[in-house]
Amino acid sequence: MEELRMTKPPVIDLDGVTFGYTQTPVIEDISISVAGGEYVAVVGPNGSGKSTLMKLSLGLLSPDDGNARLFGNPAASFDDGQRIGYVAQHASATKAMPITVREVVKMGRFPHVGFGSLSATDWEIVDRALERVGMSAFADRRITQLSGGQRQRAFIARALAGEAELLVLDEPTVGVDAESVVSFYELLDQLSADGITILLIEHDLNAVTDHVNRVICLNRTVYFDGPTETFVQSDALDRAFGAVSVQ
Amino acid sequence: MIPSTLYTGVLYGLLELWYWVMTQTWKLTGLAMISPEYTFMHRAILVGLCIGVMAPVIGTFLVHRQLALIGDALAHTAFAGVAVGLFLNGVFTIGVSPYLTAVVVAVIAALSIELISETTDAYNDVSMAIVLSTGFALGSTLISLNAGGLAVGINQYLFGNLSTVSADNAVILLVLFAIIVVTVAITRNQLLYVTFDETAAAVAGFSVTWYNRIMVMLTALVVVGAMQIMGVILVAAMLVVPVAGATQLSRSFRESIFVSIALAELAVLLGIGLAYYAEATAGGVIVLVAVALYGCAVAIGKLLDRLGPESSPTVAPIQAEDDTTAD
Numbered sequence: 001m002e003e004l005r006m007t008k009p010p011v012i013d014l015d016g017v018t019f020g021y022t023q024t025p026v027i028e029d030i031s032i033s034v035a036g037g038e039y040v041a042v043v044g045p046n047g048s049g050k051s052t053l054m055k056l057s058l059g060l061l062s063p064d065d066g067n068a069r070l071f072g073n074p075a076a077s078f079d080d081g082q083r084i085g086y087v088a089q090h091a092s093a094t095k096a097m098p099i100t101v102r103e104v105v106k107m108g109r110f111p112h113v114g115f116g117s118l119s120a121t122d123w124e125i126v127d128r129a130l131e132r133v134g135m136s137a138f139a140d141r142r143i144t145q146l147s148g149g150q151r152q153r154a155f156i157a158r159a160l161a162g163e164a165e166l167l168v169l170d171e172p173t174v175g176v177d178a179e180s181v182v183s184f185y186e187l188l189d190q191l192s193a194d195g196i197t198i199l200l201i202e203h204d205l206n207a208v209t210d211h212v213n214r215v216i217c218l219n220r221t222v223y224f225d226g227p228t229e230t231f232v233q234s235d236a237l238d239r240a241f242g243a244v245s246v247q
Numbered sequence: 248m249i250p251s252t253l254y255t256g257v258l259y260g261l262l263e264l265w266y267w268v269m270t271q272t273w274k275l276t277g278l279a280m281i282s283p284e285y286t287f288m289h290r291a292i293l294v295g296l297c298i299g300v301m302a303p304v305i306g307t308f309l310v311h312r313q314l315a316l317i318g319d320a321l322a323h324t325a326f327a328g329v330a331v332g333l334f335l336n337g338v339f340t341i342g343v344s345p346y347l348t349a350v351v352v353a354v355i356a357a358l359s360i361e362l363i364s365e366t367t368d369a370y371n372d373v374s375m376a377i378v379l380s381t382g383f384a385l386g387s388t389l390i391s392l393n394a395g396g397l398a399v400g401i402n403q404y405l406f407g408n409l410s411t412v413s414a415d416n417a418v419i420l421l422v423l424f425a426i427i428v429v430t431v432a433i434t435r436n437q438l439l440y441v442t443f444d445e446t447a448a449a450v451a452g453f454s455v456t457w458y459n460r461i462m463v464m465l466t467a468l469v470v471v472g473a474m475q476i477m478g479v480i481l482v483a484a485m486l487v488v489p490v491a492g493a494t495q496l497s498r499s500f501r502e503s504i505f506v507s508i509a510l511a512e513l514a515v516l517l518g519i520g521l522a523y524y525a526e527a528t529a530g531g532v533i534v535l536v537a538v539a540l541y542g543c544a545v546a547i548g549k550l551l552d553r554l555g556p557e558s559s560p561t562v563a564p565i566q567a568e569d570d571t572t573a574d
Contacts (some may be wrong), residue, residue: 097500098497110453113436140403
């Protein structure tokens with residue numbers, strides 16, 4: 001078993017990645033590797049390239065230089081959407097689209113069913129995902145009627161319905177009230193304990209340091225990459241944030 | 248103009264079947280507007296019913312992508328397509344249906360809107376404005392080049408006309424209808440995902456670029472199909488107004504599609520009926536009825552919100568993985 005784990009490629013593997021939307025790189029020569037089951041946070045000031053790093057990791061952008069691999073395959077051509085769940089800053093979304101929580105969670109099954117319809121088993125998985133995040137009672141509510149915290153739970157349920165191995169969250173607690181943030185992180189802790197790999201892009205440092213196992217501190221380049229306890233004691237944050245005022 | 252193959256035989260057969268259905272309905276109801284001597288009304292109603300399905304179905308995806316005005320942009324380019332057709336007919340006397348040239352030009356324009364957005368980082372409404380103006384400019388230029396020959400028939404395309412829906416045009420519409428309905432039925436999952444959350448859809452492995460292109464091409468087809476009785480100027484309304492009404496009344500996406508079809512069909516049938524008896528332009532009357540229905544939908548939606556405040560359920564505790572399978 002141990003041997004098997006050793007031979008598994010990293011879930012996310014960036015090797016010397018550089019990327020810029022213009023001539024100036026937003027991300028410069030970054031090499032990080034995230035193994036299966038890790039619970040990692042990427043922190044950094046605004047404009048530090050956190051979201052760009054996430055997009056490169058998921059193959060939504062292609063590096064100008066270096067290699068980005070996802071589950072051992074080139075990230076840009078990776079199309080096995082079943083293995084990834086994605087949660088964005090939806091809490092503050094105001095899109096007035098009539099769509100129920102169950103319909104949103106159902107989308108998690110779309111990579112599995114393709115052009116087909118959901119089978120009874122698919123619907124069971126959807127209902128189980130809703131139950132898991134405590135949102136069954138809200139299944140037939142319009143997603144716009146939910147609070148920010150409830151909405152984010154629904155999006156986690158969508159990732160669970162997809163049976164994702166990797167969960168990527170881009171500042172998921174923006175616009176979510178403090179109480180809901182606490183239970184939201186409890187949910188992430190639980191998922192991490194179940195073995196799901198979690199990559200969390202986060203602005204709220206306190207929330208991060210209480211939960212994740214590993215922190216990557218970013219501001220164009222990597223300022224810190226290591227266990228959370230070491231990060232708390234280091235001056236990486238000051239250096240990373242200080243770099244902004246210098247720029 | 249349409250090659251006589253088995254398929255076209257079937258399509259014209261369907262049209263004959265529709266005449267028969269309308270005649271039977273006339274025998275039952277005695278409605279003068281569908282009497283057997285008015286086969287143009289039979290065709291107009293058939294075209295209207297098809298528009299009442301395809302316009303709100305496509306419109307639902309557009310409205311929730313905040314692309315409500317793309318229909319307007321494509322209608323103006325479809326007008327250019329009509330002008331191209333009339334121009335070719337006038338100059339080369341080749342007898343091509345202006346609706347077919349409209350389909351071609353509108354689809355090219357639809358792809359241009361996407362390409363301009365993709366390659367220049369412009370907002371979608373900027374690319375729409377560019378394509379809309381280009382379309383109308385091209386149309387008006389071609390018409391002015393040969394004013395005597397072209398200006399005559401142009402009103403029917405601008406404002407739509409019930410009586411000019413020929414059998415050939417009805418058959419073209421049936422083909423467009425089939426293409427649209429089948430494409431949406433096949434790609435409904437992907438279109439919904441891309442509409443709701445583009446980034447998550449891309450992460451899920453769906454090609455957002457391609458589904459966006461499919462969406463705008465289908466819009467072009469709807470616009471050309473609906474243009475026959477709605478006219479260039481009002482065609483976009485059918486993509487937007489019933490959907491806006493349905494959004495007020497529906498809870499789920501699925502429900503909103505069915506409600507928008509119901510509202511659109513009601514608008515089309517009442518509109519054609521009223522236009523016939525009032526001898527008014529059908530496109531205008533249909534849109535006025537659709538807007539009135541939208542007003543009712545807003546009022547009913549507000550009333551329902553007030554009458555039935557839903558009790559707020561509480562969020563259940565988070566369950567460990569095994570808990571959910573245990574019971």
